[in-house]
Amino acid sequence: MWPGVLPLVAVLITLLHPSGCTHTGKVNYRAKEKEVLDDILGEKTYDARIRPSGENGTDGPAIVRINLFVRSIATISDIKMEYSVQLTFREQWLDERLKFNDYGGRLKYLTLTESTRVWMPDLFFSNEKEGHFHNIIMPNVYIRIFPNGNVLYSIRISLTLSCPMNLKLYPLDRQTCSLRMASYGWTTDDLVFVWKEGDPVQVVKNLHLPRFTLEKFLTDYCNSKTNTGEYSCLKVDLLFKREFSYYLIQIYIPCCMLVIVSWVSFWLDQSAVPARVSLGVTTLLTMATQTSGINASLPPVSYTKAIDVWTGVCLTFVFGALLEFALVNYASRSDMHRENIKKKYREIEHSSSVEEPDGTANFQMPLVRHREDTMLMDKMRQCEIHMQPQKKNCCRSWLSKFPTRSKRIDVISRIVFPLVFALFNLAYWSTYLFRQETEDE
Template identity: 85%
Template sequence: METSRPSCAMFLLLAFFLAIFAQGLQAKINFREKEKQILDQILGPGRYDARIRPSGINGTDDAPTLVRVNLFLRSISKIDDYKMEYSVQLTFREQWLDERLKFNNQGGRLKYLTLTEANRVWMPDLFFSNEKEGHFHNIIMPNVYIRIFPNGNVLYSIRISLTLSCPMNLKLYPLDKQTCSLRMASYGWTTDDLVFLWKEGDPVQVVKNLHLPRFTLEKFLTDYCNSKTNTGEYSCLKVDLLFKREFSYYLIQIYIPCCMLVIVSWVSFWLDQGAVPARVSLGVTTLLTMATQSSGINASLPPVSYTKAIDVWTGVCLTFVFGALLEFALVNYASRSDMHRENMKKSRREMEAAASLDAASDLLDTDSNATFAMKPLMRGGVMDSKMRQCEIHLNPPRKNCCLLWMSKFPTRSKRIDVISRITFPLVFALFNLAYWSTYLFRDEDEEK
């Protein structure tokens, strides 16, 4: 008898907990059933018409329906310079008041009702005006929901991916900043019936650690862009995304290789004038490499009618390389002229030597009287020449330091090489100073 009493007590306790659990389960079932009844009550046939827009402020039909919008930028996958477009994935949210959807919250237990079918309620006819392509996300289920609150507020949220057009000004490429817009407008309802507003507080959120391959998102601005057409005025919202191009990639891939090619082309100034194959092959190779580099850069950019910053750089570098090749042609021509002049001087000296020998033989054949008569004249000529030499030594002509230094190189071809060794690097350094000071230290107003 004593052992049966504890077992009976345990059985009664277990039965009590099962009864409480069953009661709670029944209450939940009844609560879900109550949700179904509320949905049937507010959205049932003949009770709600999704074709009619909600009333405006204070329930007046004359006032427009106010729809508040906010965005969450999940990712920006790419910014295409050639097609002038960018791709973005975002969570788009709209919120408005529809007093026809009010319901009893069951004493605060029912916070909101959730729907996954957007066609059950009235929806704003918003569209993205600068969209090229777009799609919804349906894995595993459609990424969309509608929440209906007891006071009639409706929250619509959906995840979408868009490819949007972004007209770009590439005059400062690759030292530029680009502003890409995201525009949202009403397609059929005018501002008399529907007005879009940004949600107060923080209308646009951006995911943390947003990474772009060649750009940095500096800031974003929200604004309104209402448009007027022949059919009326339509409400419009826009987000301006300001992107700054990362310059380190272009410095390593474009600017430094171009500088190296220009410097390599100057090696020909230090080669011997007679090394024609080496100097020609070096000049042609650097010229073709620079041309290939320039064409590769332009292949990734759209054909625009204005000159870009990268065009100025590649054009000047190509000019320097081409100038080094022309310098060798000038040196070669000057070398042949020097050789021809040297041959002319040599032949002239030979002719003068032959003439002096003939004159000496003629003097030996003359009589002694004539020779004696000529001696005072010859003595006077010798004295005059010595006097002139003394005057030259006493008053030597002053030479410029540059001319004195250039006199160390007797041939014109050698002088051209020496001048080029100094002139080309100096002019290229001045160009770099002007280029970087122009494009790096520019005003914000000039960029626009």
């Protein structure tokens, strides 16, 4: 082909590709970073006390974009009404004073570990109770300065935040815990916080809570006005649903079992006084201890909780079973007294009947009769008048199979107590589950 073409191509490749050139040495870009930092953060060129200018170099407020990454949620305390969270907190803003030459893309960003070197927003967590930074092995914080002047501040912190709770539906409730961030000294004329576009809040995928489930989270703004001005504020609402299975196993099923055990007393013989008394007292004390343990893990609020209704009714059923035995014992003694009266009445009738010589019985009362016997006979006649056989229905005919009142009370209790408890369960679960669905909407 053309003999002079190949040398010309080789020359062009050498000129266009830097590796084809012979260098006496490479450029040290780490040293260039130091030169850039000394240049943009010099005492005569940068003052960290002065806030950056607004967008497009105007005198408007500095815009700071916020981004959160929730690493873990340790505890959610009902009695203290607080929760602990560990998160990576990020702020990003534009400071045109920090623009630098990136040497053709070789310097992607500059990294600092001292936040005092640049201007920082005065953000604070308004509902914080306690908090600390993480310093193992080195402080978990960095500042990145990009060539166009963008500053990214990232830090890992652990916070204990207040979370006011409404426990009326406890343990069928859902709670909303907020994380509020606001400016402490700069008003909205100088500083405005906004959520970063796209995905302002991220949550670790394998987040695990012992008694709650994080259903969703919502971001919003919560600017506040005081007598010193209006301050920018951001908030994220974490919606937690309480795991009901734990409370079903630990509270509801044991309470049901205690109530059912108290009904065993209805099937014991009425003469088994020690057994029935010990059973009633034991279940009553156990139920009271269960109620005290539940209340010990909750704050002393002024309203009635769903769990209070449940434990209160269960305690009432257990106490009612103990009172039922007292009524049965009283009725048993009354039945015995009535039987003694009937027996004595029969003896009086037998002694008052005199056998005549012709074989006919003379039922005329003697002229002289003991006063007590006369009163006893009058009382029995009155009882017989009041206890005239009435029109029998199915219930009366069934109850007539049990001759004593004490036995009838036991038999009726065997049906009434479970039936009323079943109706209470129907009303309780339908009411509170419906209220829970209404709050969700």
